[in-house]
Amino acid sequence: MNPSGVTAVSAETALALYRTMRRIRRVEEAIVERYGEQRMRCPVHLCIGQEAVAAGVCQALEGDDQIVSGHRSHGHYLAKGGDLKAMMAEIYGKASGCSGGKGGSMHLIDRAAGFLGATPIVGGTIAMAVGVALAAKLRGETGIAVAFFGDAAVETGIFHESLNFAATHRLAVLLVCENNLYSVYSPLSVRQPEGRPIVALARGHGITADALDGNDAEAVHVAALDAVESLRAGDGPVFLEFATYRWREHCGPNLDNDIGYRAPEEFEAWLSRCPIATHRARLLNDHRVEEGVLGDLEEDIDKEVRDAFTFAEESAFPPAEEMSTEIYASESR
Numbered sequence: 142m143n144p145s146g147v148t149a150v151s152a153e154t155a156l157a158l159y160r161t162m163r164r165i166r167r168v169e170e171a172i173v174e175r176y177g178e179q180r181m182r183c184p185v186h187l188c189i190g191q192e193a194v195a196a197g198v199c200q201a202l203e204g205d206d207q208i209v210s211g212h213r214s215h216g217h218y219l220a221k222g223g224d225l226k227a228m229m230a231e232i233y234g235k236a237s238g239c240s241g242g243k244g245g246s247m248h249l250i251d252r253a254a255g256f257l258g259a260t261p262i263v264g265g266t267i268a269m270a271v272g273v274a275l276a277a278k279l280r281g282e283t284g285i286a287v288a289f290f291g292d293a294a295v296e297t298g299i300f301h302e303s304l305n306f307a308a309t310h311r312l313a314v315l316l317v318c319e320n321n322l323y324s325v326y327s328p329l330s331v332r333q334p335e336g337r338p339i340v341a342l343a344r345g346h347g348i349t350a351d352a353l354d355g356n357d358a359e360a361v362h363v364a365a366l367d368a369v370e371s372l373r374a375g376d377g378p379v380f381l382e383f384a385t386y387r388w389r390e391h392c393g394p395n396l397d398n399d400i401g402y403r404a405p406e407e408f409e410a411w412l413s414r415c416p417i418a419t420h421r422a423r424l425l426n427d428h429r430v431e432e433g434v435l436g437d438l439e440e441d442i443d444k445e446v447r448d449a450f451t452f453a454e455e456s457a458f459p460p461a462e463e464m465s466t467e468i469y470a471s472e473s474r
């Protein structure tokens with residue numbers, strides 16, 4: 142199936158994918174470097190190693206498309222155009238943060254960018270995306286909804302209820318499963334039956350589904366373009382499962398390979414398949430982008446990230462008297 146007709150991406154698109162991935166990586170590396178200062182006081186679930194999924198999917202979306210994400214959402218927020226300074230200020234708990242400093246890393250939002258929100262209830266946002274798609278259908282709007290979730294989310298009841306409902310009503314929702322093989326420390330082998338791929342669950346609900354390499358930004362992007370084309374044509378929901386790998390600990394800035402829940406060989410194999418290094422080599426070799434162009438772009442990103450941290454550090458905390466405002470949806474931003 143290739144409804145978009147796109148099989149290869151242009152040098153311009155490839156460069157944009159690189160910029161998005163490198164920006165996400167740099168932001169999260171800076172979080173790693175500075176987390177120990179104890180000024181970011183919320184838990185952080187880093188997506189280092191998984192950037193290609195966020196970049197490839199979001200680049201296929203338009204401004205009025207809306208996405209939702211879970212606990213590991215920095216990449217999705219940034220790839221969809223969320224404000225970097227507001228994200229960093231949120232992680233620092235400052236009033237200038239995208240949730241007023243009260244949500245932290247797991248409650249990002251940027252409605253202007255079409256990032257409807259992130260909440261850490263595993264599977265919870267799948268139903269929200271389906272709801273967004275239902276609302277769009279009822280209102281006759283063209284935008285599509287996207288839910289990003291992990292491999293553990295398919296083990297929840299709400300996943301199946303949501304897929305059943307979306308399939309029945311042929312809703313324009315793209316379901317993106319980032320299969321990084323683990324739920325915290327538990328590998329897929331102790332959680333899901335052998336020989337039953339995740340993608341089969343979506344097909345069981347009558348949903349068009351595909352499983353792809355989530356560390357190949359161009360492959361992700363082409364698959365997302367196809368999915369979006371099909372969704373806009375009114376052909377019902379699409380499910381994409383992307384194989385990828387989280388490099389750092391489940392929650393926090395550190396490496397946790399000393400714990401022993403994953404084999405060093407497995408970790409090394411995925412490190413050698415870095416989505417950003419692979420894509421950079423492809424830009425130089427296949428797309429003939431000059432090294433200097435990438436160097437300038439990387440410098441710009443590094444400066445932007447430094448500025449965002451400075452903004453976050455220099456912003457004020459929310460005043461104590463506002464501690465209980467904006468807690469419920471009726472008064473949310």
Ligand SMILES: Cc1ncc(C[n+]2csc(CCOP(=O)(O)OP(=O)(O)O)c2C)c(N)n1
Binds near residue numbers: 292294324325
């Ligand atoms: C309903 C629910 N159950 C349990 C948790 C605790 N929890 C937080 S993240 C996580 C693992 C999620 O794994 P996955 O969906 O594969 O995403 P990943 O962390 O691998 O990106 C769990 C069990 C939760 N947040 N919500």
Ligand SMILES: [Mg+2]
Binds near residue numbers: 291319323325
């Ligand atoms: Mg996982």
